[in-house]
Amino acid sequence: MRTDPVTPASAGLSCYTENIAVYLCARSAGSTALLARSVRLAVDPVTGAFSHHDRALNNLPGGRRLGYRGAPDAGTALTGIAAELARRGRVLVVADSGALPWLSGAADDHAPHLVVVDGRTPDGDWHLTDAFTALFSSGGSQEPFSGELSAAEFTALLAFPHGLSEVHRTRNALAFGFPVAAPPHETYQWLAEEEGTTEERLPGGPWLTGSAALEESARLLLADLAADASRGVLQDVWAAAQHHVFRDAHLTAAAGAALAPEERRALDATTAKWRELPRTLRFAANSARRGRPRPSLVSGAFTALADLEEAASPIHAAHGYGVSTRPAARSYARQGG
Structure with missing residues (x-):
């Protein structure tokens, strides 16, 4: 693992939204203001689910959006992530928060955590950015990271071999404020740009x-x-x-x-x-x-x-x-x- 200095796109956001900010700020101007103006808290009293944004942050300019992709094995996942990186120059991937090699100490949980893949080296290493920072009750901590991981290191932090809990699935679905459909395979997950827009409507209700x-x-x-x-x-x-x-x-x-x-x-x-x-x-x-x-x-x-x-x-x-x-x-x- 090789590290570089990193400056967060914003300051003090959650483990999902901090790196959504990194992705969006590179994708389109005005994203920081969009994020700030999107902030609101909505709670479903039936399911106990939380939504933190009043607009679908995965909707992109030009009638496009981010949608989840999934793969059951590492080889398929790395191929898909590499293809999206070649098309867009960056990819949001779902990592295991407890497996990040740049953690200091232990995290509170093994949970989904978005990071940005923004480059490859000639020898096949992956360049990642993670602008999230936190202190954990377990005594561990996380500082912003920018650096290169080998293919083995990268694969290790992406794997959810036993799948996700229902709580984690809900958080993934609502990470952008409104539901984004989950992929058919959740062992390895990332996001890709696609045609269409996400409807800004919360399920069930009223929230x-x-x-x-x-x-x-x-x-x-x-x-x-x-x-x-x-x-x-x-x-x-x-x-x-x-x-x-x-x-x-x-x-x-x-x-x-x-x-x-x-x-x-x-x-x-x-x-x-x-x-x-x-x-x-x-x-x-x-x-x-x-x-x-x-x-x-x-x-x-x-x-x-x-x-x-x-x-x-x-x-x-x-x-x-x-x-x-x-x-x-x-x-x-x-x-x-």
């Missing part, structure tokens, strides 16, 4: 947004912590926090002096609460594992966040970053959702 989504997130998290945490709700909430911090940082930088002092204070307060949320919930999760659940800590954190988000929603709407969804959410709640 909760705004304060109702935050309330449902609290309920789902408490239920998950009371069981075996197999749904990984804490990871979904962590991703939402990263996205919302990114959203407000982008808004603040883009608006600049146009923001009134009280608007800036409202955004700063919302950002601070989103940034604090994972730490608060991790403490609650550790307490639950020790047999001392703290439901009021969890519900209180989400309630405070919902209030701050509602206060800041007119600012977001005025600058094109979404609108308040509290009235619709309340209406749905009254109907028994």
